[in-house]
Amino acid sequence: MSSRIGPQRTTKTAAKLRLLPTAEEFYSSNWQETGTDVYTQLPHIEGSSARRDAEQLGKRHRERLPRVTAYCTCDSYRMDLLFKFFQSRRNSHHARPKQFDECIYSPYSYVTDDEPTTGDLIEVPEMHHQGNDSSQSNGGSGDSELNLDKRQPLFREVFCFNYGVVVMWGYTIEEEHRFLKELARFEVEKLKMDDVELEEFNYYITTLYQPRIFNDFIALRETSTYMVRLSISHAIAQSVKISLFEELVNETIDAMKDIPQYIAESGRVMLRREEIMMAVGQLFILRININLQGSVLDSPELMWTEPHLEPIYSAARSYLEINQRVALLNQRVEVIGDLLSMLKEQITHTHDESLEWILVLLLTVLVVVAVLSIAVDFRLM
Structure with a gap:
């Protein structure tokens, strides 16, 4: 539906940064000083490589980096049946479901290999850079200056939330639509196609600076577990x-x-x-x-x-x-x-005025009827 506005958050259009802390960083004085606000200025980003990557990451990189998408498709899911569905796909789709209160997590792959595919790598051409000083000083804007590993991991994971939202990591658009068709049988009060809400992000792995979200790009550490992605997915699901x-x-x-x-x-x-x-x-x-x-x-x-x-x-x-x-x-x-x-x-x-007029009209009719009745009685006398 072309008239839809979409998520009404300024981070869809404005350059804002949010650092993703570890527990130790959160309780440190450094985090309390630098991490409590959503930044609107690039100079706040620590590290020249982090700042340069934030400035250069844009639309042209979204087709190259793995996707993170959230779909709000219905009012709720039948979570018990959905969990059994994932269990039945252990061999065919390498599903390993786990349930966390209102969320079901599982790897889920459409690749037909015998081994699980969570953690496979995707080639990202012309995006590998090892911090060459000459390229940093040039200040060029080419893709090769980004501090991203050339091979980015594909997690291929789904997070299904009981209030009708699914968050998918590492899928192509075609795979996302395929999974949504499989998910449809578990939906309660399904939304029309034009009413389905969507949030789109991209993620990449870097070891050069602190994990962060900037311009809808999510930077993670290579050592991050699915629990970290679950925490981020909770917020994304609520947002959508x-x-x-x-x-x-x-x-x-x-x-x-x-x-x-x-x-x-x-x-x-x-x-x-x-x-x-x-x-x-x-x-x-x-x-x-x-x-x-x-x-x-x-x-x-x-x-x-x-x-x-x-x-x-x-x-x-x-x-x-x-x-x-x-x-x-x-x-x-x-x-x-x-x-x-x-x-x-x-x-x-x-309505009250109408009732008053109706009452007045009825009383008038009663008076008229009474007068006519009296007049008739007089004539008959």
Whole structure:
């Protein structure tokens, strides 16, 4: 749907940085000083190689680096059946499912080799650079100056969240669509194709500087485990679910944006009482989904059992501006609620006036009937 706005976060268009700390770094004074804000200026990036890579990574590199994508496809998944599905694909797709509260994790490969493919390498042409001083001093913008290993690992992993979001690491677009077709049988309240929300990132491995997210590129250490990617995936999944709420609010605003102008010009409400009450009900459902679906807004249960992962999750969540977006959503929903409350009161007032006129009319009819009855009685006397 061409009119869709997509995730309403500034990091889609602005150059912002978020470092991904280790647990030790998070509790150190250095991290407290440099890691608590989302940076908007490249000079804050430590290390010349890190800064140069951040400046040069752009659209032309997305087709070369492994993908990280999140799809919001439905209201929820049938998690028990989905887990059994992964277990049944141990031999054919090298699945090794693990369940973490609201998430099922598993490697999942479409390669037909006998050995598991998690950790295989992908060739990234013309992106290998070993820190040559002459190239750094040239300040050129060629791909060869990026500090990326030429062979990047393909994790080929899926993270399925019970609130209807799947995050996939290391797949091609064709493989992602293939998996979505397999996933469809486990969806509850499936979204229409035009309503499916999507977040897209790329990742790469580097040992030259601290892991980070910049311009939707995720830099990881080679030693990072799937638990690190699970922490990041939690934040990405929440972000894409919030994108669905943002789109629903946008549609509601578009549907109602002409009402105040119409009232100002005509002094009348053009909606029926039933339409207003339906809109009020939909608004309450949306508000409940935004604020009461704990797995979407709160820290996952995993962060309580694995506290060393919480700094990574918090950093990714901050980069995706989840708290700010939820606050903005609630403000916009509140404005819509005020409009609907005014319409409801006006309709109720109009309805009460109608009832009063009907009562007056009925009383008038009764009086007329009584007078006619008395007049007839007099004539018959």
